[in-house]
Structure formats: C-alpha cells, structure tokens
Amino acid sequence: MTYVSENFWHDAVNKATTDLFTFGYKHIIKPHFVFNHTPDVAHSQMIEFCKVTRNIPPLMWLCREMLDYTDPILETNVMGVDFANPFGLSAGLDKDCEMPVLLDNVGFGFETVGSTTSRPCPGNPRPWFHRLPEYDSMMVHVGLANEGSAVVIPRAENAWTKAKNMQVSVSIARTNDDKTGDLDEGIEDYCISMRRAAGRTAMVEVNISCPNTMAGEPFNESPEALDKLFTELDKIDRPQPTLVKMPLNKTWPEFKDLLDVLAEHNVQGLSIANLQKDRTGMNIPRDWEGGLSGSPCYAASNEHIRQVYREYGDRFAIAGIGGVFTPKQAYEKIRSGSSLVMFISALMYRGPQQITVLKRGLAELLRKDGFEHVSEAVGIDA
Numbered sequence: 001m002t003y004v005s006e007n008f009w010h011d012a013v014n015k016a017t018t019d020l021f022t023f024g025y026k027h028i029i030k031p032h033f034v035f036n037h038t039p040d041v042a043h044s045q046m047i048e049f050c051k052v053t054r055n056i057p058p059l060m061w062l063c064r065e066m067l068d069y070t071d072p073i074l075e076t077n078v079m080g081v082d083f084a085n086p087f088g089l090s091a092g093l094d095k096d097c098e099m100p101v102l103l104d105n106v107g108f109g110f111e112t113v114g115s116t117t118s119r120p121c122p123g124n125p126r127p128w129f130h131r132l133p134e135y136d137s138m139m140v141h142v143g144l145a146n147e148g149s150a151v152v153i154p155r156a157e158n159a160w161t162k163a164k165n166m167q168v169s170v171s172i173a174r175t176n177d178d179k180t181g182d183l184d185e186g187i188e189d190y191c192i193s194m195r196r197a198a199g200r201t202a203m204v205e206v207n208i209s210c211p212n213t214m215a216g217e218p219f220n221e222s223p224e225a226l227d228k229l230f231t232e233l234d235k236i237d238r239p240q241p242t243l244v245k246m247p248l249n250k251t252w253p254e255f256k257d258l259l260d261v262l263a264e265h266n267v268q269g270l271s272i273a274n275l276q277k278d279r280t281g282m283n284i285p286r287d288w289e290g291g292l293s294g295s296p297c298y299a300a301s302n303e304h305i306r307q308v309y310r311e312y313g314d315r316f317a318i319a320g321i322g323g324v325f326t327p328k329q330a331y332e333k334i335r336s337g338s339s340l341v342m343f344i345s346a347l348m349y350r351g352p353q354q355i356t357v358l359k360r361g362l363a364e365l366l367r368k369d370g371f372e373h374v375s376e377a378v379g380i381d382a
C-alpha cells in the first residue's frame with residue numbers, strides 16, 4: 001500500500017525529481033564532478049559546495065521542494081528526542097559542521113557533526129581516503145582532523161537552533177596529536193569537549209573507536225579504562241542523551257564487557273558501529289592504511305545490533321550504522337533492533353537524494369508489513 005500524502009501533486013513531483021536526481025548523480029555528477037578527482041579533493045570540494053550553497057536561500061528552498069519527503073509513519077521519539085525520520089548522517093563526513101543547512105533542506109532526520117576534539121587537530125598525513133567502488137566502500141585514514149570543539153560545538157549549536165526539521169548531534173573524540181599523554185590526559189581531553197557540548201546539541205556521541213590515531217583505542221580495549229572515562233564524564237551535567245560509538249571488530253564477550261560498564265553510567269544509546277578493520281578476502285593494496293566503510297561493515301554491524309537488542313532490550317537505544325544503501329538494508333537494521341539509522345557511504349556513492357529514496361522506501365516496507373509507526377518494527381527480528 002502506498003501512502004498518499006495530503007498534497008498528491010507535491011508527492012508526485014517529489015518522486016519524479018528524486019528519480020531525476022538519482023539518474024543525474026549516477027550518470028553526470030559522480031563520473032564528471034566527483035569520481036574524476038581523488039577522494040581527498042572530492043571531499044574538500046563537497047564541503048566547499050555546502051559552504052557556498054547554504055548562503056543561497058532560493059537554492060535551499062528548491063532542494064526542499066524537490067527532495068524533502070515527509071511521512072508520519074517515519075516520525076519517532078528516541079531517548080526523548082523527536083525526529084522527523086530515523087535517518088542521520090554518521091560522524092566523520094562533516095567534522096567541522098559545514099553541512100547542516102544542506103542536510104536539513106534535503107530532509108535528514110539528524111546529523112552527527114564531528115568527531116571533534118578538545119584541541120584543533122591536523123589529522124594524519126594525506127591521503128585520507130581511497131575509493132573501493134567494487135566493495136561499495138571507502139578506506140578512511142583521516143585521524144580526526146578538525147578545527148577543535150571550541151569552534152565546532154558553537155557551530156553545531158547554531159545549526160541546531162536554526163534547523164527547520166533536523167536534529168544535530170556532536171561526536172567527541174580524543175585529540176590525535178603529539179601532545180597525547182597517558183590515560184588521565186585522554187580522559188580530561190574528552191571531558192573538555194563534553195563540558196563544551198553540555199546542553200548545546202540534541203545528542204552527544206562519545207567516539208571510543210577511532211581506528212586511525214596514534215594513541216590507539218585504550219577505552220575500548222579495557223573495561224576498566226572505559227569505566228574510568230565514564231566515571232569522569234558522569235560528573236558533567238548535561239541534559240541531552242549520550243551515545244557511545246562502538247568498535248565493530250570485537251567478539252561478543254568483548255563487546256558485552258564494554259556494554260556492562262556502559263550500562264552503569266549516564267549513557268542512553270549506542271552507535272553500532274565504527275569502521276571495519278578486517279580486510280580478509282579483499283583485494284586491497286597493503287600500503288593503504290585505515291578502516292573500511294560501507295558494505296564490508298554491514299553484516300558484522302547487524303550481528304552486534306541483534307545481539308545487543310536481545311540481551312539489553314530497552315537499556316540502550318541503538319543507532320545502527322554500516323553499509324546501508326537501500327531501504328531494505330535500513331529496514332533490516334531497524335528490525336534487528338535499531339531505532340535510528342546512520343550512513344555516510346550511501347551519500348558518497350549514491351548522492352544526496354538517497355535520503356529521500358531511503359525514507360520513501362522504508363515507509364513503503366513498513367506499510368506493506370502492517371506497521372503504523374517505525375518504532376513498532378524495532379527489534380522485531382532480534
């Protein structure tokens with residue numbers, strides 16, 4: 001059954017323009033304006049494009065008219081936050097908070113800005129990215145380059161206040177530079193950003209799983225270190241819910257040890273999960289450093305989501321991430337236990353109209369299965 005919105009013509013135009021954008025991105029924009037540059041250059045150009053176009057209100061209005069699709073079946077409340085739809089941009093593409101105006105106008109339910117760190121951070125030596133189109137994946141080795149949370153968080157607050165429909169979350173991480181010290185230094189680094197974020201965004205995500213830093217990942221390698229970190233973060237008063245960005249490459253017992261710690265702290269949600277480190281069976285040059293996004297993340301992330309939902313039920317809200325390109329894949333994340341769904345690779349490989357494709361397709365799948373509301377499908381297969 002197809003949902004017939006109050007404005008039939010608007011809906012018909014929206015569907016036609018989404019199809020047109022899909023065609024245009026695949027056959028014109030991607031080959032001639034994106035994939036003809038190195039991924040590092042294409043990423044910088046995309047950020048510049050967002051910075052320029054956000055100052056052209058008629059263009060933003062046109063994006064909204066042509067692409068935004070709203071449907072009551074997709075509206076949801078998770079961790080006390082209202083979302084127009086469950087889809088968000090995952091942390092990492094918009095580290096310095098330059099994209100919210102465009103994302104709001106094309107109809108994202110939320111965006112996670114960052115990861116941002118207490119000190120400005122230049123990141124790892126370039127290249128930061130390698131494309132792997134045969135795997136619908138990107139190799140990422142940015143190392144948390146960003147302007148620092150003193151700059152990024154006020155920007156996120158401003159974007160959140162001005163957004164028409166979109167929630168803005170901020171991801172905080174530990175600074176990746178040569179001043180990195182011991183565990184206590186790392187904890188204080190997170191605390192500085194958390195103090196800056198308190199009350200200024202819809203949600204805050206604590207990234208404990210960046211695979212590309214010189215300090216490694218001490219807070220997901222030892223439950224004791226994780227407990228110490230969250231004992232300090234708990235002392236910071238903050239009204240918004242906190243999510244933790246989990247690592248992908250953990251066995252279930254290792255994953256569970258971390259969750260048992262988090263369950264004792266001021267943590268409401270889990271973002272599952274970060275980049276894939278396992279390259280088994282993939283034909284990737286050895287000197288390419290980094291973690292893999294996209295399809296290589298899909299199955300492992302679903303497995304963790306199902307297991308967490310089964311064992312922890314309502315204790316944590318889950319934001320499912322990894323390899324979501326189609327409405328069916330988003331639906332599987334939801335049926336496995338995700339209340340929210342985030343992505344990056346689909347935006348890079350399919351284009352900005354993919355948000356509309358995902359929303360429309362998910363709404364149809366939900367209706368076909370007799371659901372009246374997206375929240376009813378959460379965890380149904382777990």
Ligand SMILES: Cc1cc2nc3c(=O)[nH]c(=O)nc-3n(C[C@H](O)[C@H](O)[C@H](O)COP(=O)(O)O)c2cc1C
Nearest residue numbers: 090091092115207273274293294322323343344345
């Ligand atoms: C370009 C890029 C940069 C990323 N940077 C971050 C980051 O700063 N913090 C973070 O938590 N995850 C980061 N990630 C991981 C994504 O948030 C996400 O977990 C991963 O890409 C899987 O989602 P996808 O398959 O939809 O791309 C990055 C991913 C990409 C592609």
